[in-house]
Amino acid sequence: GPYYYRFTGQAFLGATLSFITMIVSVSLAALAVGLRHKTNPALLGIGLSNLTNLTNLLSMLLSNWASVENGTVSLQRIHEIVNLPAEGSDGETPDKRSSYIRRISIAKDEAWPVHGSVKFQDFSMKYRNDLPPVLRDINFSIRGGTKLGICGRTGSGKSSMILALFRAYPFTTGKVTIDGIDISRLDLHSLRSELSVVSQEPFLWHAPLRDNLDPARLCADDILWAALRRVGMSDAISKLPGKLEALIEESSLSRGEKQLLCMARVLLRQRQIVILDEATSSLDFETDKRIREIIQTDLSDKTIIAVAHRIATIVEFDMVIVLDSGSIVEMGNPRELLSDPASKFRRLAASQGISAEEDREDYVWAI
Template identity: 40%
Template sequence: MVQLERINEFANLPSEAPETIEDNRPAKNWPDQGTIEFKNYSTRYREGLDLVLKGLSFKVKPMQKVGIVGRTGAGKSSLTLALFRLIEAATGQILIDGQDISQYGLFDVRSKLSIIPQDPVLFAGIVRENLDPFDKYSDQEIWSALEHASLADFIRSKDERLEFLITAGGENFSVGQRQLVCLARALLKKAKILVLDEATAAIDNQTDVIIQQSIHNEFNDCTVLTIAHRINTIIDSDMILVLDAGQLAEYDTPENLLQNKDSLFAKLVEESAK
């Protein structure tokens, strides 16, 4: 009966928006700037539940590096879900390069963004398939991405190289190596917008340094949103966005926020130092 109950639940789940809307596809080079703008944006996880993001309005300029901070439950991860349209708007809009992302299909939006998540996702298959599931890139491009992600030597040490079999969930890779595979995917994709969703929260300091250096060197012409677990990873961002209970509390440069000892960001920095 439990199985039947689950089947019934899945059968009645409302469908997501269509993958593509044939008469409204974005330009091939969209987004070519990487501007992100939230306009009075609110969302909830399900109809009837409370709003998790409330009236957010802010703009991220092309190539800016923005750190997103806030206490647990402030809405940091919800902002990422909203950008990828895993949850849809209750009110307001999200614009990328001036285009409302709700007017496009989900594939056309999500395929234009890169993410390095907190929990890296690897599936059972060879290295090449994990990095390039749609077979779009050459071996040379894949090796270049692995080099920049500091994984090339490890893959070369395997007899099968790019044909090396990754087990389900990446169990034959360390947690740090799994995260570097996600970094290599992002390097390969070369999207204009990269999201780091607490990507370094569960890894060792050495891997953290590799990821931070790669982002600094390889994504300098991209817009980067970093949801921070460790304050030191976003302290040198161009802008800091502080969320509090789903609302925009502060949005300014780190220098300006730290000079104001009453700012929420200054208090979060002080708490992290203890």
């Protein structure tokens, strides 16, 4: 991380300064010997004495200078965040709201989405107006309950598809609909509150387990325990002091256990659309297998949209999309694509050691 590079840089500078100080000291000592009859010995002695402190003084100077630079960068980033345009209730800045578009707010007692169908139509998106599109002419549709995998090389636009569903950036062209409703006409709260997401980095608050599973505290204890049993975490939680009231700390659970708690939260929310953004990319085999079982059983009627780096996690899905440079280059059933010698998905899978003939239980071990 950044601290490692900082400390190694400081160590290198310290060693370099010590070497320079040694050369200066040897040179001064040689000069003192050569000019012993022409130079005041007291001055040479003072010079040699002060050289011993030169390394420490220079190290302190460089360290303080680095701290000032770090502080300046931090201040600049804080300034950028403070000056970010605030999203309105419709997700747009006040000066860019479309007065002729009526925003739709979904009432709390109104069931939406019912089916979880998703459609991208002639969709393109940029992160900024002065940047090239990250997604270009995206066209596809899936019915409710479909398990969709999105794959591609690094930088192909996989995560941008997820950001589009959350309307994290303005649409350039086209539209995205969920159950027939254009999401650009929805206010952000109505849209985002109906999407469950599990990211690559498990997100848990420094708070009691109950608040992490059910922030609104709408579920009874037996429902919480049922969700924990479904993800295989009930035994581990029952051993914690306080159980459901146990404080979740950064080091108290493994990465896999945290991800399973995130899956339990998804089960409790019961949203029709579940988004997995490389949720199993760095998990062990058993945790990965359990999450795949949860997807196929407890979430069998939900629409699953999974961004996957490991092809093994999506070979049993209903449909896959292969992205390249922000465009769809291939889509279809993963089993059929694996059987096609000309398939880009097959080549991507082969690069991870997966073939159509392998037993599906061995997929995860093949990568």
